[in-house]
Amino acid sequence: MDLKILVADRQIVRPGDCLALLEKEEAPPEGGFKYFPDRHVYILNNKVYSDIVGLVSVEGGTITVIPLEGVYFPRKDDIVIGVISDVGVSQWIVDIKAPYKAILPASDVIEGFNPAVHNLRSYLDIGDYVLAKIAIFDRLRDPVLTTRGKGLGKILEGFVIDIKPSKVARVIGKRGSMLNVLTTMTRCEIVVGLNGLIWAKCPDEQTLNALVRAVKLIEAKAHMKGLTEEVKLYLETVLGGKRGQ
Amino acid sequence: MVSKPVLIREDGRRVDGRLPEELRPIRITIGVLKNANGSALVEYGGTKVIAAVYGPREALPRHISIADRAVLRVRYHMAPFSTEERKSPAPTRREIELSKVIREALEAVVFTQLFPRTGIDVFIEVLQADGGTRTAGLTAASLALADAGIPMKDLVVGVAVGKVDGVLVVDINELEDQYGEADLPVGIAPNIGEIVLFQLNGVLTRDELKKALDMAFNASEQIYKVAKESLHRKYMKLIEEVKA
Numbered sequence: 001m002d003l004k005i006l007v008a009d010r011q012i013v014r015p016g017d018c019l020a021l022l023e024k025e026e027a028p029p030e031g032g033f034k035y036f037p038d039r040h041v042y043i044l045n046n047k048v049y050s051d052i053v054g055l056v057s058v059e060g061g062t063i064t065v066i067p068l069e070g071v072y073f074p075r076k077d078d079i080v081i082g083v084i085s086d087v088g089v090s091q092w093i094v095d096i097k098a099p100y101k102a103i104l105p106a107s108d109v110i111e112g113f114n115p116a117v118h119n120l121r122s123y124l125d126i127g128d129y130v131l132a133k134i135a136i137f138d139r140l141r142d143p144v145l146t147t148r149g150k151g152l153g154k155i156l157e158g159f160v161i162d163i164k165p166s167k168v169a170r171v172i173g174k175r176g177s178m179l180n181v182l183t184t185m186t187r188c189e190i191v192v193g194l195n196g197l198i199w200a201k202c203p204d205e206q207t208l209n210a211l212v213r214a215v216k217l218i219e220a221k222a223h224m225k226g227l228t229e230e231v232k233l234y235l236e237t238v239l240g241g242k243r244g245q
Numbered sequence: 246m247v248s249k250p251v252l253i254r255e256d257g258r259r260v261d262g263r264l265p266e267e268l269r270p271i272r273i274t275i276g277v278l279k280n281a282n283g284s285a286l287v288e289y290g291g292t293k294v295i296a297a298v299y300g301p302r303e304a305l306p307r308h309i310s311i312a313d314r315a316v317l318r319v320r321y322h323m324a325p326f327s328t329e330e331r332k333s334p335a336p337t338r339r340e341i342e343l344s345k346v347i348r349e350a351l352e353a354v355v356f357t358q359l360f361p362r363t364g365i366d367v368f369i370e371v372l373q374a375d376g377g378t379r380t381a382g383l384t385a386a387s388l389a390l391a392d393a394g395i396p397m398k399d400l401v402v403g404v405a406v407g408k409v410d411g412v413l414v415v416d417i418n419e420l421e422d423q424y425g426e427a428d429l430p431v432g433i434a435p436n437i438g439e440i441v442l443f444q445l446n447g448v449l450t451r452d453e454l455k456k457a458l459d460m461a462f463n464a465s466e467q468i469y470k471v472a473k474e475s476l477h478r479k480y481m482k483l484i485e486e487v488k489a
Binding site for chain 1: 282283300301302303312313354356359360361362363391392393394395396397398399400434435436437473476477480
């Protein structure tokens with residue numbers, strides 16, 4: 001697709017903002033309208049528009065808008081952190097901060113599950129945190145979770161930090177750069193749930209506080225440039241630069 | 246019965262001193278509510294409307310959910326203290342109708358098919374009424390939706406054109422609405438040039454209607470500019486706070 005791009009990289013755009021013009025007139029789709037929900041853009045009459053408030057990202061001739069707000073929408077194979085909200089006969093209902101409640105089947109957690117023998121509450125009770133993967137999700141059914149996999153299961157220790165799901169990408173950073181800074185500088189174990197819950201286990205309370213503040217800093221300034229450096233600087237001043245060396 | 250006031254003065258200005266094509270001062274603030282996913286406060290002169298958006302979230306009760314798209318629920322409501330005489334807080338016929346037309350206007354721009362079986366709740370609360378509450382409410386609702394990060398084709402801007410003493414005027418206030426001959430509220434998606442809300446109360450000739458629509462489009466451009474800036478300002482403010 002040949003584009004004449006009208007916006008700068010990392011510019012804040014709003015729904016309906018024109019981002020680019022199609023140079024070569026392609027065969028117009030039906031009604032001149034084509035929608036790319038994953039990239040948050042749509043084409044109407046050979047113009048590319050944003051459909052959301054976000055930051056423009058231009059890479060290799062494609063244009064994408066990274067949302068600044070929004071709820072978590074589940075996708076298959078996402079790692080999420082959820083809270084048990086209800087216990088059924090053969091499944092748990094898990095709140096994963098999505099528009100749908102997630103289901104964790106008992107047979108997934110308990111080997112040879114038999115509803116007459118096993119009491120689900122003795123494994124996971126309401127309010128317990130679980131680290132899980134989305135096993136099945138489509139538009140017709142509620143997401144089904146699985147705890148089979150390395151490191152997945154009930155969360156027994158550490159802390160969970162709650163942030164906006166739209167800021168998760170920034171906490172991870174490009175190719176994990178931000179997460180790398182956080183783990184090496186604080187020496188905490190960190191698992192980022194894509195639904196906006198972050199699990200952390202830190203060596204002491206001081207580092208935990210520093211980590212929470214750093215994460216909140218990222219959340220507040222997610223739309224700004226040079227954030228990785230700033231977070232690095234912040235952690236250095238708070239932790240005295242002793243750690244991670 | 247109070248006698249009809251002079252709506253167009255001899256110098257061509259209106260009751261509040263505006264020219265026919267002049268808008269009232271427009272003020273827009275985004276993200277005024279912490280609990281909501283998105284919110285906006287919109288002021289058209291003395292008209293003050295707040296909108297809050299929740300969702301997409303689980304659509305409850307279950308039976309209202311739609312298999313292949315999100316349901317949009319809109320509640321337009323006037324606060325009891327918004328008018329000079331206390332307005333009963335119970336939803337009136339008028340409020341139910343306006344909730345419906347605003348919902349249909351927003352459905353035209355929101356990509357509801359992205360969130361099947363969910364619900365998006367839009368609450369529009371009129372805090373102070375001085376004419377043009379449905380149009381201010383529509384603007385506020387669309388900005389709150391954008392603030393909630395809900396994908397939509399375009400923002401929507403509402404503006405009313407009226408006819409008072411035979412003159413077409415833009416963004417009518419309460420007095421002009423009460424004593425004027427016609428009121429034409431329009432909802433416009435400015436970038437894609439679509440009309441998403443169109444009502445007419447009163448009588449306009451064909452030519453007047455054409456001219457009124459042109460005026461509405463011009464006015465919507467001005468409001469749209471303020472709306473765009475306000476969305477930007479939310480993030481600019483953050484940057485300034487950080488620098489300070």
